[in-house]
Amino acid sequence: MYCDELDHVQAHKVSRNFKKNQSLFLEGASPRGVYCINEGMVKLFQRGDEGKEQIIRIAKAGEIVGFKSLFNEIPYQVTAETLEESNICFIGKEDFLDMMDANPILRKAVIKELSHELSDREDFITNMSQKSVRERLAFTFIILQKIYVKEPINLSREDLANFVGTATETLIRLLKDFKEEGIIEVHTRKISILNKEKLLFIAGK
Amino acid sequence: MYCDELDHVQAHKVSRNFKKNQSLFLEGASPRGVYCINEGMVKLFQRGDEGKEQIIRIAKAGEIVGFKSLFNEIPYQVTAETLEESNICFIGKEDFLDMMDANPILRKAVIKELSHELSDREDFITNMSQKSVRERLAFTFIILQKIYVKEPINLSREDLANFVGTATETLIRLLKDFKEEGIIEVHTRKISILNKEKLLFIAGK
DNA sequence: CGTGTAATTGAATGCAGTCAAACGAAGTGG
DNA sequence: CCACTTCGTTTGACTGCATTCAATTACACG
Numbered sequence: 001m002y003c004d005e006l007d008h009v010q011a012h013k014v015s016r017n018f019k020k021n022q023s024l025f026l027e028g029a030s031p032r033g034v035y036c037i038n039e040g041m042v043k044l045f046q047r048g049d050e051g052k053e054q055i056i057r058i059a060k061a062g063e064i065v066g067f068k069s070l071f072n073e074i075p076y077q078v079t080a081e082t083l084e085e086s087n088i089c090f091i092g093k094e095d096f097l098d099m100m101d102a103n104p105i106l107r108k109a110v111i112k113e114l115s116h117e118l119s120d121r122e123d124f125i126t127n128m129s130q131k132s133v134r135e136r137l138a139f140t141f142i143i144l145q146k147i148y149v150k151e152p153i154n155l156s157r158e159d160l161a162n163f164v165g166t167a168t169e170t171l172i173r174l175l176k177d178f179k180e181e182g183i184i185e186v187h188t189r190k191i192s193i194l195n196k197e198k199l200l201f202i203a204g205k
Numbered sequence: 206m207y208c209d210e211l212d213h214v215q216a217h218k219v220s221r222n223f224k225k226n227q228s229l230f231l232e233g234a235s236p237r238g239v240y241c242i243n244e245g246m247v248k249l250f251q252r253g254d255e256g257k258e259q260i261i262r263i264a265k266a267g268e269i270v271g272f273k274s275l276f277n278e279i280p281y282q283v284t285a286e287t288l289e290e291s292n293i294c295f296i297g298k299e300d301f302l303d304m305m306d307a308n309p310i311l312r313k314a315v316i317k318e319l320s321h322e323l324s325d326r327e328d329f330i331t332n333m334s335q336k337s338v339r340e341r342l343a344f345t346f347i348i349l350q351k352i353y354v355k356e357p358i359n360l361s362r363e364d365l366a367n368f369v370g371t372a373t374e375t376l377i378r379l380l381k382d383f384k385e386e387g388i389i390e391v392h393t394r395k396i397s398i399l400n401k402e403k404l405l406f407i408a409g410k
Numbered sequence: 411c412g413t414g415t416a417a418t419t420g421a422a423t424g425c426a427g428t429c430a431a432a433c434g435a436a437g438t439g440g
Numbered sequence: 441c442c443a444c445t446t447c448g449t450t451t452g453a454c455t456g457c458a459t460t461c462a463a464t465t466a467c468a469c470g
Contacts, residue, residue, distance in 0.1 A: 046327060048335035049409040056327050071313075071320040077327060107312070108276075114319040115276040121326035122251060122261050122282060128333040129370030130253035133458070157417060165334030167459055172418060188417095188467080204254040338426070362449065372427055377450060393435090393449095 002062045003036040003089075015089040024065065024080040024088065031069040031076060033092040037061050040086020041147075044078045045162065055163040056124075057117075058083070060147050067110065068117070070096065083155070131204070133166045137174050138202035140164045141184070145193050152190040207267050208241040208294075220294040229270065229285040229293065236274040236281060238297040242266050245291020246352075249283045250367065260368040261326075263288070265352050272315065273322070275301065288360070336409070338371045342379050343407035345369045346389070350398050357395040 015038065018024070024035050027047060035042075041060050045053040056078055059065050069076050070093055082088075091099075100107050127136055140163055144153045155163075161171040175191075178184045183199060185192045193199065220243065223229070229240050232252060240247075246265050250258040261283055264270050274281050275298055287293075296304075305312050332341055345368055349358045360368075366376040380396075383389045388404060390397045398404065 046331040048331055050335075052335055054331040054334050056330060068320050068323050071317050072324060074324075077324050101309075104306075111276050111316060111319065114316065114323060115273050118273050118319060118323050118326060119277060119279075119282055121323065121330060125261060125326060125329050125333060125370075126251040126253055126259040128330060129259050130255075130257055165330075168416090169418080169460080170458055173458095176418090373448090374428080374450080375426055378426095381450090 003038065003064060004062070014091075015087060018082045018086045018088055020082055020084050022082050024082070025076050027077060027079045028075050031066065031093060033090055034067040034070065034096050035065045035080065036089045036091065037063055037065065038087040038089060040088065041083040042080050042086065042088075043083050043159065044080050046078050053159075053162040054165060055159065056121075058144070058147055058163070064113075067096070068114065083159070128165055133164060133170055134174055134177070135203055136164050136166070137171065137178070138199045141191075141193055141199050142196070142203060145196070152187070152192040154190050156189065208243070208269060209267070218294040218296060220292060223287045223291045223293055225287055225289050227287050229287070230281050232282060232284045233280050236271065236298060238295055239272040239275065239301050240270045240285065241294045241296065242268055242270065243292040243294060245293065246288040247285050247291065247293075248288050248364065249285050251283050258364075258367040259370060260364065261329075262322075263349070263352055263368070269318075272301070273319065288364070333370055338369060338375055339379055339382075340408055341369050341371070342376065342383070343404045346396075346398055346404050347401070347408060350401065357392070357397040359395050361394065 018040065024042065025031070037059055039061050041058060042065055043055050044057045044059065044065065045055045047053055065080055066076070100110060127139055131139070140160070141153070144155075144163075148154070157172055157175075158168050161168040164171060175184070175186060179186055181198070183193070183195045183202075185194055218241070223245065229247065230236070242264055244266050246263060247270055248260050249262045249264065249270065250260045252258055270285055271281070305315060332344055336344070345365070346358070349360075349368075353359070362377055362380075363373050366373040369376060380389070380391060384391055386403070388398070388400045388407075390399055
């Protein structure tokens with residue numbers, strides 16, 4: 001689902017600039033509305049028992065964040081935090097729900113989005129439980145390429161590790177392997193994918 | 206979401222008996238409708254690369270299965286299979302979608318259910334990536350107790366392992382530990398929980 | 411230019427997976 | 441009714457992947 005499906009409700013929008021590493025909402029807080037990313041990138045993550053982040057999703061410009069919790073009456077289970085400077089607009093809960101009631105197109109988009117995300121998560125679970133870190137990293141690069149499209153992936157080693165679901169040290173060792181195998185190219189934080197086919201092969205299925 | 210929210214559409218229902226280990230639908234097939242469990246229990250799982258099952262959810266009497274895929278235009282990504290003799294009714298895709306258009310209550314129930322499942326999956330992911338098998342088994346028992354309520358859990362060792370996301374042998378070793386610690390009681394396939402507090406403690410968070 | 415944070419490398423440990431074999435239960439057919 | 445088969449369960453031994461801890465190096469930012 002994309003922001004532009006909400007374009008006809010400009011009136012309700014409140015746009016705001018966020019610095020890097022600022023949070024939109026915190027795990028445990030009560031949902032007040034949805035966030036639409038005009039510019040920038042946002043990571044959504046959960047914290048495990050010892051505080052380690054598990055990144056669930058990375059949302060980019062055009063995407064909407066935080067609407068799942070509108071339909072639960074429960075607090076956010078994830079934290080949303082910008083990965084870079086961003087411009088994000090906010091739509092209040094009541095406004096959004098009213099819009100959904102009035103607008104069948106939006107409604108269908110929401111349902112479809114929820115379904116897609118649900119499928120993504122289920123794949124994620126199976127990957128997590130059955131694949132090696134190496135395989136998961138390959139899979140993660142495939143996902144990240146869809147997000148970063150043509151520009152190089154730009155994440156800290158820690159964020160990358162927290163997306164793959166591994167330790168930072170393990171991730172770094174694997175980056176080296178991939179680099180030596182000619183699959184990726186690394187310039188400090190920026191990672192470019194050189195051989196997508198090989199990644200798909202490693203990721204399996 | 207529960208079947209009885211669909212009770213007013215008895216006309217559309219087609220009820221049918223299923224034997225144990227029969228499938229309602231297969232991964233890769235095209236969704237034709239939703240399944241409402243009157244009696245019995247159903248496991249939903251995905252197969253990994255080497256064919257190993259990852260159980261995503263276990264649905265019991267009263268619950269609805271298979272509606273997520275109605276809103277994707279993509280094939281099922283999971284297989285649904287009965288865990289015991291079951292009576293299940295089927296509601297065709299068109300009927301169900303029409304009902305949703307006409308009935309705001311049903312619509313809200315669907316959205317809420319999707320949201321809840323999404324939250325469940327996200328917790329699942331974080332558990333998978335950050336917890337030990339022992340912790341996950343404890344967590345799995347908490348979930349299973351909510352499904353089996355007062356009767357003992359009744360699953361094959363393999364299904365249990367595939368729900369926890371581990372090897373059957375590892376699961377068996379942990380069952381022995383839990384038994385020796387007085388947390389559970391085991392009679393062949395039937396497992397009863399003796400100490401829920403301890404399970405919660407082990408599961409963490 | 412110094413200081414803190416991120417990234418990297420090394421070494422050691424251990425959790426959990428795999429393989430192999432033995433055992434048990436449930437059913438099948440002679 | 442018993443031998444036989446089959447499948448699920450259990451136990452043992454081994455291996456290795458990945459984590460953790462510790463130490464060092466690189467880098468970004470004030």
